[in-house]
Amino acid sequence: xxxxxxxxxxxxxxxxxxxxxxxxxxxxxxxxxxxxxxxxxxxxxxxxxxxxxxx
Numbered sequence: 001x002x003x004x005x006x007x008x009x010x011x012x013x014x015x016x017x018x019x020x021x022x023x024x025x026x027x028x029x030x031x032x033x034x035x036x037x038x039x040x041x042x043x044x045x046x047x048x049x050x051x052x053x054x055x
Contacts, residue, residue: 009021009022012026012043012045012046013043013046016028017029017030017031018039018043020045026039026043026045027039
């Protein structure tokens with residue numbers, strides 16, 4: 001699996017290197033080595049923030 005850095009759209013857990021994008025869903029990516037992995041099944045995704053619609 002190859003994903004460009006621009007395809008990492010949402011950081012789920014910065015310390016664990018867990019990201020999400022629309023192409024692959026959740027995945028682990030090590031920025032130092034450029035390697036990918038799968039997210040543990042027991043990982044719970046944090047809730048999405050509400051968009052500011054008060055404008």
